[in-house]
Amino acid sequence: MFDRKKYKSFAKQQLKNRWGVVILVILLTTVVSLLFDIPRMIQSFSDFDFQEYTNLILEEPGSAYRYLMQTVYGSNSYLLTFVQSFVSIILSVAAINVYLKMSRSPEKVSLSVFFEGLNNWWRAILAYLWNFLWVFLWTMLFIIPGIVKSYAYSQIYYIIVEHPGISITKAMKISMIITKGHKADLFVQDLSFIGWYILGALTFGIGFLWITPYRDMTFINSYHAMLKEALETGKLKPEDLTE
Secondary structure, X not given: OOOHHHHHHHHHHHHOOOHHHHHHHHHXXXXXXXXXXXXXXXXXXXXXXXXXXXXXXXXXXXHHHHHHHHHHHHOOOHHHHHHHHHHHHHHHHHHHHHHHHHHHOOOOOOOHHHHHHHHHHHHHHHHHHHHHHHHHHHHHHOHHHHHHHHHHOOOHHHHHHHOOOOOHHHHHHHHHHHOOOOHHHHHHHHHOOHHHHHHHHHOOOOOHHHHHHHHHHHHHHXXXXXXXXXXXXXXXXXXXXXX
């Protein structure tokens, strides 16, 4: 049985008195992301024609807005964006290493656990590419199948961190098995955080220092529950979690 209220309750208990390390992780990943935005911002400023923008505001405000958006986002380097995506998933997988450790033990976790998680960088990239490929192919059929499959494959990152001997392709298959019958539950669990996201936006992003760990730990708990259920019902066998 999928019980998101219980997973959220557990998340609060697991994070109690241990917020420091997860907030540091978020700050660190945010700083790294911002570093990638610096070249983009410099390029945007160099491409921006203030005189043209001013004229558009006076003559056609709608066009002025489009010009601003095209200048900011149209100057993106595809290579830079590609690299940024890889770095982002590597940092996310390293963060998962922290949350998994916290979910398994009440002991305090140090930032070194995050840095240890960076050793999974190549598996993180492979999992990201494999996941992206299949979600993209399903999305080409129609949007809805793409969304459904994204939830089916969503546990792959937890699996590759917790079970380093499992291949990327096998991790995806296991993700599909344990999410069977629970994809809608995961979707609703995602929706249940919308109110928190709005609150985070109202605090100019500061609230996400607490909202993000709360959400991520909740999904770690649902991962544990789905994996346990799959093992207990025979959908998975213990040996399936070995190399």
